[in-house]
Amino acid sequence: MQLELPLAIAPVAPPAGTLRYIQLGGEIVRYRFRRARRRSIGMVIDDDGLRIAAPGHVPITEVEAFIREKARWVSRKLSEWRAAPKPPVVNWSEGSSIALLGAPVILQYLPGRRGILLEHGRLGIGLVPRGEPAALRKRAIAWIKEHARALLGERLALYAGRLGVPVPSLSLSSARTQWGLCREDGHVRLNWRLIHLPLHLVDYVVAHELAHLREMNHSARFWAVVGGLYPGYAGARRELRDCTHRLPIL
Ligand SMILES: [Zn+2]
Structure with a gap:
């Protein structure tokens, strides 16, 4: 059983996936999309913003419908994410x-x-x-x-x-x-x-x-x-x- 982070931790690699956009209410929301070996569509909001992973057989229209269905959750999470304090970046100079x-x-x-x-x-x-x-x-x-x-x-x-x-x-x-x-x-x-x-x-x-x-x-x-x-x-x-x-x- 895993103990999940509410929002992911500091990035360790450049975010994977294609950049896509979707209109949710009055807002154009940017997200990263990738195909993954999984059973259902997965959605996460972290330091890279919204990321979606979907199985290969799910058409993009279905992915977009899924995001629209979760629009309220996505908007709320994104505004929380924008308002959240950003993690400190270590610059590795002497004294940091x-x-x-x-x-x-x-x-x-x-x-x-x-x-x-x-x-x-x-x-x-x-x-x-x-x-x-x-x-x-x-x-x-x-x-x-x-x-x-x-x-x-x-x-x-x-x-x-x-x-x-x-x-x-x-x-x-x-x-x-x-x-x-x-x-x-x-x-x-x-x-x-x-x-x-x-x-x-x-x-x-x-x-x-x-x-x-x-x-x-x-x-x-x-x-x-x-x-x-x-x-x-x-x-x-x-x-x-x-x-x-x-x-x-x-
Ligand atoms: Zn647990």
Whole structure:
């Protein structure tokens, strides 16, 4: 079962699909359209605006009828999206900041050092010559992902212990539309971008996915398992909804 993001996180690749336009009420709405191997038409609004995916056999007229049917939802979501604060873009210069576990960390070049050092609110990146932001970005992202893997693994082990289940195998995702996913076979995928959020929200996502080991649904029984693992989950759930706007674009 997947824990979906209300709006997708920072773009990781240029948006796929053909640009199309449709008139909805008095408004011309731009959207990206692509064909996908799926059973039904899918619709998402994220940092790229409206995106539609449809199976190959569905004619475009039917796709447009589908969008018109959802016109009110689309208009409301698009105006929410326009009004929403935009995520910070990290420019990778010395002194720029990036959120780790909910707190800002200042980036620093350490050309004379080999490693990467997180200390006193500073993330020092070694081996990168000063003034090479692309190299700094590459090393920093690799480090952040490694750091995320270690942290998420730790939290997963902690909460698995509390639930009384073996620690599931973990893989990292950078999916655009989900924080986490628990497969039927017990494998858990967690979004490495969770590392930007405060620990209590990371823990909520971990507890949520682990609870799916007991209940592969979002029934009242499922939420009771979540509540047993993570009391006060409702607040974390609400807070998580606003976090997508704060996730930095790396
Ligand atoms: Zn779920």
